[in-house]
Amino acid sequence: MTKVITIAQNKGGVGKSTTAANLGAGLARQGKKVLLIDMDAQANLSTCFTYEAKFHIGQVLTGAVSVDEATLSVGKNLDLIPSVKTLLEFEEAISGKPRREDILRKAIKKYVTGRYDYVLIDTPPHLGLMTYNALYASDYYIMPMQSEFFSYDGIDTLIGHCNNISEDTGLELGGIVLTRYNEKKRGLALQAIANAIKSDPDYKTFRTYIRENNKLFEAQLKHKDIFAYDPESNGAEDYHKLTLELIERYG
Ligand SMILES: Nc1ncnc2c1ncn2[C@@H]1O[C@H](COP(=O)(O)OP(=O)(O)O)[C@@H](O)[C@H]1O
Numbered sequence: 001m002t003k004v005i006t007i008a009q010n011k012g013g014v015g016k017s018t019t020a021a022n023l024g025a026g027l028a029r030q031g032k033k034v035l036l037i038d039m040d041a042q043a044n045l046s047t048c049f050t051y052e053a054k055f056h057i058g059q060v061l062t063g064a065v066s067v068d069e070a071t072l073s074v075g076k077n078l079d080l081i082p083s084v085k086t087l088l089e090f091e092e093a094i095s096g097k098p099r100r101e102d103i104l105r106k107a108i109k110k111y112v113t114g115r116y117d118y119v120l121i122d123t124p125p126h127l128g129l130m131t132y133n134a135l136y137a138s139d140y141y142i143m144p145m146q147s148e149f150f151s152y153d154g155i156d157t158l159i160g161h162c163n164n165i166s167e168d169t170g171l172e173l174g175g176i177v178l179t180r181y182n183e184k185k186r187g188l189a190l191q192a193i194a195n196a197i198k199s200d201p202d203y204k205t206f207r208t209y210i211r212e213n214n215k216l217f218e219a220q221l222k223h224k225d226i227f228a229y230d231p232e233s234n235g236a237e238d239y240h241k242l243t244l245e246l247i248e249r250y251g
């Protein structure tokens with residue numbers, strides 16, 4: 001069964017794109033067939049792997065290009081449909097269409113089913129049309145949260161919107177991932193994690209948390225995933241653990 005997972009969070013800089021890239025690479029290393037889709041005009045996920053692409057997700061959404069044509073191989077078991085800095089123009093082009101939030105799902109469903117084990121979709125830091133399209137196309141959504149700024153308000157806003165979508169599509173929360181965990185703020189962060197897990201199991205917080213690790217940033221500059229860039233780093237260790245935990249949950 002193909003699992004489609006959106007990485008979403010209203011805030012920027014929390015590790016969405018980093019998680020999409022390295023969880024994707026981690027799953028591919030475990031032999032899973034993975035498609036990454038970049039739905040953010042910042043195109044950070046795309047630049048983790050490539051900086052030149054002929055086609056992009058905007059053209060898939062308008063129907064100018066097929067999913068097949070827009071899909072690049074960026075590694076063993078790992079494919080990518082990149083984004084583009086001008087994605088907003090394509091967003092505007094589809095904004096008047098009927099069921100405009102359901103365009104991505106319709107475009108990719110047939111193509112991905114059976115071909116991939118996992119589809120991971122990276123989204124912009126706001127709940128606009130691109131994020132809605134990602135969520136409508138997904139079975140699950142994962143929310144990265146920066147440990148120090150763990151906020152129930154932020155989580156509950158997104159969960160509220162996703163619950164509405166869920167009534168239509170069956171979308172489910174995959175879980176919260178604590179990211180950019182800072183050793184120096186251990187007390188606070190651990191308390192937040194413990195509270196989140198204890199007080200509400202519905203948040204499905206992953207046991208693994210991702211430590212602050214500059215290698216993750218450096219890897220992106222070199223257009224590499226963390227396993228290719230520095231397999232001995234904390235970043236590689238953490239994303240490997242998160243990968244195994246995801247497989248434990250979803251197979
Ligand atoms: N665990 C981490 N440790 C250190 N830097 C990180 C970590 N996760 C992400 N970053 C860096 O922080 C910045 C924001 O991360 P990013 O994944 O792009 O967040 P988002 O997609 O939520 O905006 C990027 O420069 C990235 O390299």
Ligand SMILES: [Mg+2]
Pocket residue numbers: 016017018040042044045123
């Ligand atoms: Mg991002």
